[in-house]
Amino acid sequence: MRFQLSSLLAGLLASVVSAQEDPVQTGPFNLHIKGKEGSSIDGYAGSCHAGAAIEGLCYNAGPLPTGNSFEYYFNASSYTVVDDVPVGKLIWKLPYNGGEATVDQSLALQFTVNSNVAAAMFGIGSYSSDIGFDKDSKFFSWAYLDDSTFEAGKAPFPSGNGTAYYQWYVISFCLVGD
Template sequence: MKFSLSASLLALAASAVQAQAPQNQTGPFFLHITGKDNKTIDGYGGACHAGAALEGLCFDNGPAPSGDHVNYGSFFFNYTGNQNMDSAEVGFLSWNLQLAPGSDPAFVPSAMTFTYSSTSNVAQPLFGASSNAGGQSVGFDKDGKMFVYGYQDDSTFEPNVPPKPSQPKAYYNWFVCWQSFTAYYYPSVAWATTLPPQNPTCQAVDITQVMV
């Protein structure tokens, strides 16, 4: 991978993330991706280059990563213990961006966030080196399936009727789609803000936590 950020800047970002990181972490684990309708989709997620110190969440059909590719497909779940959904902890997903050999620190924790486009209802999950210890709020239910945590559903809004206090809800709008990351074009995990997704290549999937 090629990075435009200097090792010193990445080290500074790593120190800030570690200083602010939630007190609890599980992992490493794999993300098993299976099709809801298309049963030929059966593979794993992995961090793929999408820019300088920026990774998308790509999809590879086939077995779990092994050997030198384990870090590519290994993720962590960070949480404070102060927020949950039906007894499932809510936090954020992270991936360790490895730096050049001999660097101190050896890696930068990168939180997953969503990147939105004003012309699409499909958002791209991206992992970036940042001093922001938080990321997109997600969790894993009792079956190990990853969900997005949300409070408010504006599809129920009415004119001049203030919404009632919302109850937290788990959403599972995960898809695998062909997506463009500037100069890259990959089959990768996507999040549909509304259904159905606008991108015609999208296929609905479940994403399940599998401990390494």
């Protein structure tokens, strides 16, 4: 009987492990940023230096520049699907060793407690945010919780259905020195 039980458990474990898929990576592709109708915003996202092995997601107006800074990848698995499209990680490949090698950095939304804004940052080993691209190739973040439904004194309960969020804003600034 012990042999049969252990064989059953090993079989179940093997089926669970085999059911998990490795993420599928697509790319490279570019992130085209267009404003609402009538807006002059029309450019591309590029990875820009923000610290030691940390890059921001920066806006570059005009035509698509060339180079690794404007090439992204999407790692998706079949685990999470929102509105019939897969959710996953946005990846930028940080070059090192003179550009001969790269290391994957995933996008994370970095929140500040005194603001309702999050900065999009790439880093190594940092928390990453799940995102997706809808059927029209529009970029979204998602969540199971809708904080507009929270009630004071009650713990929030996830809906079980992911909701896509498209509230993106471009903030551009330039520091000019001598």
